[in-house]
Amino acid sequence: MKMAIVGAGWAGMAAAVEAAGRGMDVTVFEATRTLGGRARALGTEKPDGTPITLDNGQHILIGAYSDTLALMQRVGLDLAQVLMALPLALPYPDGTGLQTPAWATRWPAPLDALGAIATARGWTWGERLALIRSSLGWQMAGFRCEPRATVETLCENLPERVVQELIEPLCVSALNLPSSDASAQVFLNVMRDALFGRGAAGFSASCLLLPRTDLTRLFPAAAAQWLQQHHGNTSRIRTGARITGLLNHAGRWRLTGEGVDEAFDRVVWATPASVAAQTLLAHADDNETLASWALSAHALHFTAITTVYAWAPGARLSAPMLALRAEPDAHASPAQFVFDRGQLNPEDAGVLAFVVSASTGERDELQARVLQQGQRQLGMALQPFITVVEKRATFACTPALERPGALIAPGLYAAGDYVQGPYPATLEAAVRSGVAAARLASE
Numbered sequence: 001m002k003m004a005i006v007g008a009g010w011a012g013m014a015a016a017v018e019a020a021g022r023g024m025d026v027t028v029f030e031a032t033r034t035l036g037g038r039a040r041a042l043g044t045e046k047p048d049g050t051p052i053t054l055d056n057g058q059h060i061l062i063g064a065y066s067d068t069l070a071l072m073q074r075v076g077l078d079l080a081q082v083l084m085a086l087p088l089a090l091p092y093p094d095g096t097g098l099q100t101p102a103w104a105t106r107w108p109a110p111l112d113a114l115g116a117i118a119t120a121r122g123w124t125w126g127e128r129l130a131l132i133r134s135s136l137g138w139q140m141a142g143f144r145c146e147p148r149a150t151v152e153t154l155c156e157n158l159p160e161r162v163v164q165e166l167i168e169p170l171c172v173s174a175l176n177l178p179s180s181d182a183s184a185q186v187f188l189n190v191m192r193d194a195l196f197g198r199g200a201a202g203f204s205a206s207c208l209l210l211p212r213t214d215l216t217r218l219f220p221a222a223a224a225q226w227l228q229q230h231h232g233n234t235s236r237i238r239t240g241a242r243i244t245g246l247l248n249h250a251g252r253w254r255l256t257g258e259g260v261d262e263a264f265d266r267v268v269w270a271t272p273a274s275v276a277a278q279t280l281l282a283h284a285d286d287n288e289t290l291a292s293w294a295l296s297a298h299a300l301h302f303t304a305i306t307t308v309y310a311w312a313p314g315a316r317l318s319a320p321m322l323a324l325r326a327e328p329d330a331h332a333s334p335a336q337f338v339f340d341r342g343q344l345n346p347e348d349a350g351v352l353a354f355v356v357s358a359s360t361g362e363r364d365e366l367q368a369r370v371l372q373q374g375q376r377q378l379g380m381a382l383q384p385f386i387t388v389v390e391k392r393a394t395f396a397c398t399p400a401l402e403r404p405g406a407l408i409a410p411g412l413y414a415a416g417d418y419v420q421g422p423y424p425a426t427l428e429a430a431v432r433s434g435v436a437a438a439r440l441a442s443e
Helices: 010-021 066-074 111-118 125-140 160-175 184-195 220-231 273-282 288-298 363-378 427-442
Strands: 002-006 025-030 041-045 051-055 083-086 089-091 097-099 208-211 235-239 243-249 252-257 260-264 266-269 302-311 321-323 337-340 351-359 383-395 407-409 412-414
Touching: 002 010, 002 252, 002 260, 010 025, 010 066, 010 220, 010 235, 010 266, 010 427, 025 260, 041 383, 051 351, 066 220, 066 427, 089 160, 097 111, 097 160, 111 125, 125 160, 125 184, 160 184, 160 351, 220 235, 243 273, 252 266, 266 273, 266 427, 273 288, 288 407, 288 412, 302 363, 351 363, 363 383, 412 427
Parallel strands: 002 025, 002 266, 025 235, 266 412
Antiparallel strands: 041 051, 083 208, 089 097, 089 321, 243 252, 252 260, 302 351, 302 383, 321 337, 337 351, 407 412
16 A cells, blocks of 8 residues: 655654554655754754754653654664653752652652652742642543633632742643643643653653754654665655645545655645645645645644754753743743753753743844843853744644544545644644554555
């Protein structure tokens, strides 16, 4: 059976590995020259002219990302080499915040996370107990809530400090929306797996996994190499091949584009939602099923993520990742987290990555505010050298959102972090959708 996969991001490459493993003849078409989609490597230079490979956005994984970790191991990656595992922690530059004590790291979930909450620095016992009670209440309710509830309403009885120092940063980083707009149900899905779920690949579910290498090498490139080594006769990846045409004929799908004109038994469309909607709408004609799916994808709204890479020679933060405080003037403190890239990869020494989830505003003005925030909260001089704005980084994960399904039409499937599923727009959501699409297509 011949399968085409349009898009070589994390969803597309996950689909390719799963499909090849199921004995399908796989061709991956990628419009660009770099694998990874919206989580890919980015070549640039330090201010001193030294070449450096960064990413188009800073990402983290967690130990609950079972499908992603399993697939990374399947394609031969040594997780200990490519990921830095840290116990659940959201420390601030002044040392306060949530940090899992060493004695709690040996406890199974959810005891390790409860240990971190019980010892959160700077919190009163009342604040700690309030969060523990809420967490256990969520568990007793089966991590279910009213579909139209927001995270803000879900957490309205929690103390202000807990909301500002934990809930809001977690919400905006996981769902890329402020708590007032974000889906409480999807937030609970993440909390269920991260705090009370089972970890994967030997990691605790709640531990943070920070990439030690660029995002293309972290999975997509390794998947491509695995396909070549294990299924070289029946799998191929064509970069610089943009698919612009799609036609169903006699039960098969013909793809056309830049140097492409070929029919396939199955097609997995693994591009961003906007690209999928635009292409499918243009070729829906009288196919109501195709048009209906494309319109549902077109109806999604998106939010931006900005990553400001700054240069501070000799800089070393107290932890590889720190949370940044929301200041009284919220406009003056746009970044929620800062990463010390040098602690993850020695070649990146002196590079700090500031992440602004749900970002708004112009690039230069936002960069200036982030640098000023960093200088105030970290107490160091910072020099910018590249700022990456992904304007459509994630779909807006609002309450009761109707997301497109995995089946577009007979023989045509969708894969991407926006496809129906329990998670927001994360790497795990992308990988799960790719694996699921390949399984559906092989049935």
